[in-house]
Amino acid sequence: MTDILTFTDRGIYCPAGGFYIDPWRPVDRALITHAHSDHARPGMGAYLATTGTAPVMRHRLGDIRLDTIRFGEPRQIGGARVSFHPAGHVPGSAQIRVEVAGQVWVASGDYKTVPDGLSEPFEPIRCHAFITECTFGLPVFKWTPQDVLARQINDWWAANAAAGRTSILGAYALGKAQRVLAAVDPAIGPILTHGAIENTNEVLRAQGITLPDTIRVTRDTVPKDQPGALVLATPSALGTTWAQRFGPASTAFASGWMALRGVRRRRAADRGFIVSDHADWDGLNDAIRATGATRVFTTHGYTNSFQRWLTDQGYDAHVVSTDYQGETLDLVAEDAA
Helix, strand or coil, X not given: CXXXXXXXXXXXXXXXXXXXXXXXXXXXXXXXXXXXXXXXXXXXXXXXXXXXXXXXXHHHHCCCCEEEECCCCCEEECCEEEEEEECCCCCCCEEEEEEECCEEEEECCCCCCCCCCCCCCCCCCCCCEEEEEECCCXXXXXXXCHHHHHHHHHHHHHHHHHCXXXXXXXXCCCCHHHHHHHHCCHHHCCEEECHHHHHHHHHHHHCCCCCCCCEECCCCCCHXXXXXXXXXXXXXXXXXXXXXXXXXXXXXXXXXXXXXXXXXXXXXXXXXXXXXXXXXXXXXXXHHHHXXXXXXXXXXXXXXXXXXXXXXXXXXXXXXXXXCCCXXXXXXXXXXX
């Protein structure tokens, strides 16, 4: 099997089409799976992304040369036939299908297989080779069902409100925050948002995505005027003077890493909610089986462990080194996943 996608120090490259997928160094032509900062970086000569990803990319990257493509729309780029297909990660996120001389490779970007009510649901794509993330590629990672998650967050928030405490929940500005918003019951109390989250909310609302009403936190915000509030904060804001202004509060963190013992304690959170916009162990395996691929390349996450597992299952599996971060607990990289 000829390698129609290759792995370089700039990113995943298609020689037949002369383009890169989610490159991490400047290139002439970049095809982008989604708008998180480890996949959509500044400095490219030209970008191609889905119509749903483009507005957030423009918000984050500014005045860039950006062309758009609809899900499922075929496009010939040089000797490669390309199409974008839903990845279920965040609104607009895509897997990228590349076909050359009858061979089909798919680069997954980041993905999850369980619908969240906001993102276009993951679509399995039949292919010969599949490049998959494996951020949570261990059996210990299994996500809380959406209905159970909603009940857990609402019960925590309501109990805090009844006790006179503010509920501060850390979530990524793109994806996780909106997923929490879609799950909560606004009747419990007001919902306040960190500026980075509210900026993203505004972009998504302009695309027609329905979210409950929220109040942007500014320097003029008076916490006592918002009793029983739920405050959605970026992870880096937790424990800072920004969060401390809300007085008596309970702090929680929404992340797939909450499945690991001790992580919540290390993050100094009162509560952890096990949720991620990446596939869990079952999701990864289900997605790979659905592709029918015989060759699998693992990127960012538990790459070595997951590659060994896939090899044991009969796949021709390989580890690929990339600059993607997946869902990280690093406060500096809070928008990467």
